[in-house]
Amino acid sequence: MNQEIHFDSLWVGFHLATMEDGQYNTVTDAAIGVIGGNIEWLGKANALPVHTCDTKHDLQGGWVTPGLIDCHTHLVFGGNRAGEFEQRLNGVSYKQIAEQGGGIAASVKATREESDEQLLTSSARRLRSLLKDGVTTVEVKSGYGLSLEHELKMLKVARSLAEYFPVDVQTTCLAAHALPAEYQGQADAYIDYVCAEMLPAIAQSGLADAVDAFCEGIAFTPAQVERYFQTAQGLGLPVKIHSEQLSSFGGTQLAAQYHALSADHLEYMTEADIAAMASSGTVAVLLPGAYFTLRETQQPPVNLLRDYHVPMAIATDANPGTSPVLSLRLMMNMACTLFGFTPEEALAGATIHAAKALGLEQTHGSLSVGKTADFICWDVESPGELSYWLGGELLKTRVKAGEVAHVA
Numbered sequence: 001m002n003q004e005i006h007f008d009s010l011w012v013g014f015h016l017a018t019m020e021d022g023q024y025n026t027v028t029d030a031a032i033g034v035i036g037g038n039i040e041w042l043g044k045a046n047a048l049p050v051h052t053c054d055t056k057h058d059l060q061g062g063w064v065t066p067g068l069i070d071c072h073t074h075l076v077f078g079g080n081r082a083g084e085f086e087q088r089l090n091g092v093s094y095k096q097i098a099e100q101g102g103g104i105a106a107s108v109k110a111t112r113e114e115s116d117e118q119l120l121t122s123s124a125r126r127l128r129s130l131l132k133d134g135v136t137t138v139e140v141k142s143g144y145g146l147s148l149e150h151e152l153k154m155l156k157v158a159r160s161l162a163e164y165f166p167v168d169v170q171t172t173c174l175a176a177h178a179l180p181a182e183y184q185g186q187a188d189a190y191i192d193y194v195c196a197e198m199l200p201a202i203a204q205s206g207l208a209d210a211v212d213a214f215c216e217g218i219a220f221t222p223a224q225v226e227r228y229f230q231t232a233q234g235l236g237l238p239v240k241i242h243s244e245q246l247s248s249f250g251g252t253q254l255a256a257q258y259h260a261l262s263a264d265h266l267e268y269m270t271e272a273d274i275a276a277m278a279s280s281g282t283v284a285v286l287l288p289g290a291y292f293t294l295r296e297t298q299q300p301p302v303n304l305l306r307d308y309h310v311p312m313a314i315a316t317d318a319n320p321g322t323s324p325v326l327s328l329r330l331m332m333n334m335a336c337t338l339f340g341f342t343p344e345e346a347l348a349g350a351t352i353h354a355a356k357a358l359g360l361e362q363t364h365g366s367l368s369v370g371k372t373a374d375f376i377c378w379d380v381e382s383p384g385e386l387s388y389w390l391g392g393e394l395l396k397t398r399v400k401a402g403e404v405a406h407v408a
């Protein structure tokens, strides 16, 4: 005899792209049954087992995909850097601005001056845009504090966003983002301080899920980042890296040695970097918003990443300097138009591969039995439309852990 299933909620009236294995894996005329916030059943609606349910939702058409995952943002920051945008349009480079005390240093100054409440207000406004465009999980980095007090302040604000919005927030400590003014000319001494004092206290606070570094000529060397990674791993924190963004500098291979969750940017990566990532299982996070804003011309080697089967995620890199981007769907479009992704790869990059870049692929990023019921119903005729439109309001219904969770 068939046992009757009792769902908390049952969803019908849509086509489905599950994104299992990074592919659309479509199911037309689908249904999803949810118990306790997780998917209990999914498949063709006409194959539903005998069931009852507390609430039945008819989505009345459209396509359902996993909730989008923005796996690389710097959403919490003070002030903004629109003035630098104008400078760059007048021909001053990102590197020159950084060397003149602008760039990340300008955001550090503004972030240190703001209170928790001020930072929360401005980051909430930015987060709202991401969520309204389909994001259900977001990563937020620190890195504009660069002292224990201010890094903790940023991480606390980032974590608290999940109290106000229906979103999962993953926090990343980016203490090795830039050299703070008080350590000018003493990068090694700053890394000593970070390793001896900051990282242990941050690990102790439980406010960071991972640790990230900027490995570049204007930031930290591979040798400095290695000390930082060793400390992080000793404290049980997984690592990530910003690497090969402005030059080929060695960060990616170092990150692979430390089994980094992801290496991000990667325009200047080499084939040897890709081979190292393939063997360590590190996700390549590509950031078309920063590429576009900096008017970079060196493209990340997407064909080679494909050849080596390195999973490619995409993210907004939302930050005040190089990527003032508040739509992950726009990044899906740019991954296609600027980097040669297919729309299917772009959706995988903003769902299952983004989940892997955060170490969340067991629970998030695709729709299958046992995973969290985070999904979006889009007003589109095919999932490729998600990468096709620039802007527009495509989101019909936003579901977080099996509940309708719209964001005003």
Ligand code: NIG
Residues within 6 Å of the ligand: 074, 103, 104, 107, 214, 242, 245, 290, 317, 319, 320, 321, 322, 323
């Ligand atoms: O991901 N590359 C370094 N960090 C940021 C830029 C941050 C900034 O300019 O404020 C990035 O592009």
Ligand code: FE
Residues within 6 Å of the ligand: 072, 073, 074, 242, 317, 319
């Ligand atoms: Fe970044």
